[in-house]
Amino acid sequence: MTSYINHPLLKKDAIESRLYQQILAGDVLKKGNTMVVAPTALGKTIVAILVAADRLNKVKNSKVLVLAPSKPLAIQHEDSFKEFLTLPCTSITGAIKTDERVKRWEESRIICATPQTVESDLLNGRYDLGSVSLIVFDECHHGVGSYSYVYLASRYVRESKFNLILGLTASPGSDKSKINEVCKNLYIQNIVVKTEDDTDVKPYFNPVEIDWVRIKMSEELEKIKVHVNKALKIRLKALKNMGIIKTVSVGKTDVLKARGRIQGEIARTTNP
Structure with a gap:
């Protein structure tokens, strides 16, 4: 019989109880700023949702900011958070007019956004990160050089008194110096790696089969x-x-x- 996670901010029977995901979320909440490295099929977004639910419940009237490198990915996260959480959730991208972005920021508790758009809004003083209790950097390996993730992480730790950072990636790369740079830029102190071969993951992992079908272009x-x-x-x-x-x-x-x-x-x- 399938069991589900009960939480004041989670919709009833919405998230299946998977021990490894709960442990990952618990580690983030206990150890602080964390990078979770795991293949796409292992449910990193669910981990982010569990962490977000805890932060929004404990830090009253706070917000969660979920950042993704592209507009489609930001909207995908919006759909996921709306599916599982009971609080108002929205998305902010460059395709949305300035006044509407500010309105969405003020009225929502969960904001899924592209980093360049948030950076622009912050630089123009449209809102700040003071009320954000969690930032999720999806595909956090982008956090190098002059990419917007770097600026947003720096500004976040300055503006929020109850900050927590969660980085998600399936491919941090093999270059140790780059991984160290990402951790430094995003203020990450803890790295957790999960694979489909881990004993606590295997019962839930269904290998993805790919069939290549070649077609002639028009x-x-x-x-x-x-x-x-x-x-x-x-x-x-x-x-x-x-x-x-x-x-x-x-x-x-x-x-x-x-x-x-x-x-x-x-x-x-x-x-x-």
């Missing part, structure tokens, strides 16, 4: 592809001429590594 899409490739080649040549990449024959991983390197250089220089 004539219209083929033409679009030609133009996209031309535009990409122009930009790659520009990066090569600036010495950012060595060759135009690069993949996505190479470009991301180059971006991280340049962001690091910008962050360290006094005259970027």
Whole structure:
């Protein structure tokens, strides 16, 4: 028989009771600022919801800010938090007008947002982070260089008297120095790693099976592809001429590594 988690702010029979998720949430609440590293299928969002419920219940009239790198991801988090929590939840992205963003911030207890939008609003004094009792940085490995996560974490620890930071990622990377940089930038002291091979996870983990189906592109899409490739080649040549990449024959991983390197250089220089 399936058992569910009971909590004043959780909808009845909404979240299945999984011990490993409750332990992860408990560790965050007990140990403080934490990075949770786990594959997508293990339910990192549920852990964030459990932590959020505790903070919103204990820190009266406080807010929870959930940050995600893209608009679709922010809206996805909004849907998840609305599904499980009883408190008002909204999303804030650059597609929403300024006055409406301020209204949503003031009227909601849970705000799911893109970091660039929140950074812009803070810099323009539209609201502050003083009432935020938890910030969730989804895909927290982005917290390097001049990315908005870095500024928001710094401002949060200054403005909120009861701050707690939760970082979520499935891919922190293998570069130890980058992981240390993320932890430093986001004020994270504790890292917890969970995999589908852990004994407390195995009973709940259903391996994802992928079937690749190859289809032939339409004539219209083929033409679009030609133009996209031309535009990409122009930009790659520009990066090569600036010495950012060595060759135009690069993949996505190479470009991301180059971006991280340049962001690091910008962050360290006094005259970027």
